[in-house]
Amino acid sequence: MAEADNHARTRHTLGWRAWLGQAVLYGLFALVIGVFSHWPPYRHLPPDTAVIKLSVLHTGKPKSACHQLSAEELAALPPNMRAPVSCPRERSPVVVELDIDGAAAARIAAPPSGLSGDGASAIYTRLAVAAGERAIAVRLRDDANNADFAYHIEQRVTLAPAQVLVIDFDAEHGEITLQ
Amino acid sequence: MTRTIAPSGNAAWRWLEQGFDRAFGASGNPLRLLGALLFLCFAVLLVSGAWLYAGYDTSVRGAHASVARLTESRWSMGALMHSLHRYATDAFVILTVLHLVRELLYGHWRHFRRFSWLSGCALLPFIGAAAIGGFWLVWDELGLFSAVASAEWLDALPLLGEPLSRNFLRAAALSDRLFSLFVFVHIGVSLLLVLVAWLHLQRVSRAVVMPTRALAFGTTLSLLALSVLAPVAQPAPANLARIPAALSFDWWVLWPHALMYASSASMTWGIVLAMGAGLCALPFLPGAPRAAAAVVDPQHCNGCRRCFEDCPYGAVSMIAHPTAGHGRELALVDAALCAGCGICAGACPSATPFRSVLQLVNGIDMPGLTVDSLRQQLREGLRASSAPRPLVLFACLHGADSTRVAANDVLVLPLICSGQLPPAFVEYALRDGAAAVLVASCHDYGCEYRLGARWTGARLNAQREPQLRAGVARSRVQWLAAERGEEARLVAALDALRERGARDGQRAMNGHGADHG
Structure with a gap:
């Protein structure tokens, strides 16, 4: 039979052109991998730019205060749930404002996490800013019943190109930090 | 749509395959043996990965230093294995895409092929996660960039109370346990990938899992030659206080990060999920009736x-x-x-x-x-x-x-x-x-x-x-x-x-x- 076995045929009929073709195609395969494995370089930031990461993980104050239940309110509850004082679990959202050189750069209101809204509020955002000396002002509010920002900081920082400045909230010491 | 794409794409791919036949012969043609080549690449990854892991230190302080030790001499076995591992990963991604495109153009997704198609689609996120996770382990500038970008991408999903990105704010916040997670993502997901690949082959008998000897030799040799001629350089160690202005970037694997920063995390999720949903929906679209069974x-x-x-x-x-x-x-x-x-x-x-x-x-x-x-x-x-x-x-x-x-x-x-x-x-x-x-x-x-x-x-x-x-x-x-x-x-x-x-x-x-x- 003229074309009895495809495998055998392939082995026997590959001439020098085929071998050259293989060498070229293997080379091309390696070249395509090698080139795009390194090039072109990825420029994540424009030159002379720094990054500010505003990241806060903080549990807001309870949205409403504990209160004594009236006799009517207690009577309306099932017998096993008649606690005299009710403390709602829901927390206030955390609001953070960031000004750079006097201009508003970010205003984020993060709701509390959790199905009952009693978890921490999380904020994470990044801003690219021109390197150099900058006036940073950060305000944080964690009480829905108080319109004032309970925590604030104003600081002049010198940002080097490609530097990352992290703005966080230290709940233990009750202060906004710039690092 | 599938009816109009398939014939023209089918002809184009067939033309390419027949061109490759002239060089490799039909029975050794890499375009006809893409699945088998993927198994070959996986074997190369397994061997080179085992070599690298033997000398790897899974700690914040030790990770980069241990890789640097392995690769300090350009002509050392560690440097060769490091480069081979990286290039085999790139080859794996390229071959996966080609395999997907081939089956797509040939219309191999319907009826009796539905299970193989869907299980193949299920492999894609595993491949992506394992490949990207490998960059984190090196814990250099590129690894840190990829880890942060991945965390920011995942944070766009409303799944976690605490953003993952907060893990990368300060060096002091990093723990060795984070590297256990990295190891799981890279090695654990790779092992899961094997399991899904096994499922992928369940509906075909006598699956070709190794290419012909000549093709295996040629492919491995070209990856080795590339590793020797253009060894992968190791960037500076990860530094959380700065973002490098320009990164030597592996576009084959890390393209989702570039896409995310060029658009947004939500849009990248939208694109990726729409592509995945589109691929998974193909077998359920109306099309040619099923051939009568024997x-x-x-x-x-x-x-x-x-x-x-x-x-x-x-x-x-x-x-x-x-x-x-x-x-x-x-x-x-x-x-x-x-x-x-x-x-x-x-x-x-x-x-x-x-x-x-x-x-x-x-x-x-x-x-x-x-x-x-x-x-x-x-x-x-x-x-x-x-x-x-x-x-x-x-x-x-x-x-x-x-x-x-x-x-x-x-x-x-x-x-x-x-x-x-x-x-x-x-x-x-x-x-x-x-x-x-x-x-x-x-x-x-x-x-x-x-x-x-x-x-x-x-x-x-x-x-x-x-x-x-x-x-x-x-x-x-x-x-x-x-x-x-x-x-x-x-x-x-x-x-x-x-x-x-x-x-x-x-x-x-x-x-x-x-x-x-």
Whole structure:
């Protein structure tokens, strides 16, 4: 039979052109991998730019205060749930404002996490800013019943190109930090 | 949409494959063996990864230093393995995309291929996660960038109360436990990938998991050569206080990060999920109706197991024969798995046209094109032919277009797959007046039904049952692998058979004359 076995045929009929073709195609395969494995370089930031990461993980104050239940309110509850004082679990959202050189750069209101809204509020955002000396002002509010920002900081920082400045909230010491 | 994309894309890919055939031969063509090449790359990744992991320190302080130690000398084994691991990952991603595109263009997602298609789609996120996770382990500038970008991307999903990105705010917040997570993402997900790959192959029998020796050698050698000539440089250690302005970037793997920062995390999720949903939806879109499944006739099935052995999709199983004697088996076709290719009908020993029965009933047969109707077409075609001794062409419907070789002296009998042809039909055609028989199939690794071309060749070469009998003159039989676009080869083969027939006829006449002289 003229074309009895495809495998055998392939082995026997590959001439020098085929071998050259293989060498070229293997080379091309390696070249395509090698080139795009390194090039072109990825420029994540424009030159002379720094990054500010505003990241806060903080549990807001309870949205409403504990209160004594009236006799009517207690009577309306099932017998096993008649606690005299009710403390709602829901927390206030955390609001953070960031000004750079006097201009508003970010205003984020993060709701509390959790199905009952009693978890921490999380904020994470990044801003690219021109390197150099900058006036940073950060305000944080964690009480829905108080319109004032309970925590604030104003600081002049010198940002080097490609530097990352992290703005966080230290709940233990009750202060906004710039690092 | 799928109906319009497939034919033009199919032709373009076939053109590319046939171009590669010229260099590699059809049986060693990398474009026909993409799945097998993926297994080869995985093996390379496994070996190089094990080498690197042996010297790797899974700690914040030690990770980068340990990789630096391994790769400090350009000519060290560690440097070679590091580069090989990286380039094999890139090759894996490229080959995965090519494999997906090939199957997409050939329309291999519907009906009996649905499970393989969907399990293949399920592999994609595992491949992406394992590949990207590997960069984190090095814990250099690129690794940190990738880890932060991945965390920011995941944070866009409303799944976690605390953003993952907060893990990368300060060096003090980093713990060695984070590296345990990195190791899980890279190695654990890779192991899960093996499990899903195993599932991916469940619906195909005799899956080709290793390429030919020549192809394996060539591919590995090109990756090794690349590793030696362009070793992967290790950037500076991760520094959380700065973002490098420019990164030597692996675009094959890390492109989602660039896409995210060029658009947004939500948009990147949207694009990736839309692509995934689109791929997963393909098998459920209306399209060509399913081919009829093979049917077993218990009266004529002798339980020989040939159809069970030859089925490319494991659609045939053997059960105890309900009516025949003890120990006899009966083939059972699972219609959900059956491709309707007819390879089982070609394997059946009862499919011999020499049986002197009015209606030829096969043990297992195709409702759309039974062996009886094939015998009838052959008989009537030979009888009706205007040529005294026509050529018979048994042609696979998915191979070279047999309508382009129409001639008065050629009787064309289309088959669902060349594997549907019982070899006895070749002898039957020759005895019934055919000058020669040409069996046209697809290439070995280009068969629409995977194994049809291979089994056809093996049967005609008496290497697999049912065999073409030894007494049949091989000079009057030709098996040709010719796909769509290779019709010229079909024409050339028919011309060669005509010439050979004429030569043999002349020789016979001369011999006859000499005898009488």
